[in-house]
Amino acid sequence: MPNPYNVAVLVGSLRKESLNRKLAKALIAMAPDSIKLEIVEIGHLPLFNADHEKDPPAASREFKAKIESFDAVLFVTPEYNRSVPGALKNAIDVGSRPYGKSSWSGKPAGVISVSPGAIGGFGANHHLRQSLVFLNMPALQQPEAYVGGAGDLFDESGGLKKPETKKFLDSFLAAFAAWIERTAKAPG
Numbered sequence: 001m002p003n004p005y006n007v008a009v010l011v012g013s014l015r016k017e018s019l020n021r022k023l024a025k026a027l028i029a030m031a032p033d034s035i036k037l038e039i040v041e042i043g044h045l046p047l048f049n050a051d052h053e054k055d056p057p058a059a060s061r062e063f064k065a066k067i068e069s070f071d072a073v074l075f076v077t078p079e080y081n082r083s084v085p086g087a088l089k090n091a092i093d094v095g096s097r098p099y100g101k102s103s104w105s106g107k108p109a110g111v112i113s114v115s116p117g118a119i120g121g122f123g124a125n126h127h128l129r130q131s132l133v134f135l136n137m138p139a140l141q142q143p144e145a146y147v148g149g150a151g152d153l154f155d156e157s158g159g160l161k162k163p164e165t166k167k168f169l170d171s172f173l174a175a176f177a178a179w180i181e182r183t184a185k186a187p188g
């Protein structure tokens with residue numbers, strides 16, 4: 001049993017001042033001892049092209065190897081047009097191929113959607129969950145994490161301003177850590 005479990009964090013936004021990235025960084029700092037979170041970048045990945053499936057670009061191969069080195073995956077994503085941003089969907093597609101060699105299969109997953117809007121990226125959160133079913137990634141169900149009003153969550157240094165947000169995220173991380181312990185594949 002790995003101690004801690006290593007968790008890849010995929011951030012669905014590529015912009016520098018991303019609220020999702022700020023939340024991911026806050027989560028990294030507050031994670032319990034049993035899990036270690038690390039952002040895996042996706043912005044440099046080439047668009048998936050099935051013509052290259054047998055000989056994928058180096059960046060795609062490296063991304064797959066990196067994902068395979070983690071025990072679990074946490075998605076922190078905005079909602080674009082009521083769905084998952086293209087950059088994140090592309091990373092998922094890149095990691096899922098070649099056919100039969102998905103890098104995702106069996107890895108426990110968590111989903112947090114973050115939006116300045118009131119409904120906290122619900123649409124993206126659930127579209128992502130649809131892919132996780134096909135990818136065979138057991139996804140934490142409760143607590144659901146739709147983080148709304150995100151424009152007002154962080155202070156100037158990226159710290160969480162509201163104790164209730166921190167309390168909720170602590171409970172999410174505790175549940176996610178327990179979920180990983182229950183569902184992670186044995187190493188090797």
Ligand SMILES: Cc1cc2nc3c(=O)[nH]c(=O)nc-3n(C[C@H](O)[C@H](O)[C@H](O)COP(=O)(O)O)c2cc1C
Binds near residue numbers: 018
């Ligand atoms: C192309 C695009 C589509 C968007 N669609 C939605 C949407 O469907 N729902 C929503 O709540 N916010 C939507 N937004 C607003 C984003 O939630 C907002 O830009 C947010 O800050 C993006 O996350 P980030 O701060 O991590 O980059 C959209 C933004 C863009 C650029």
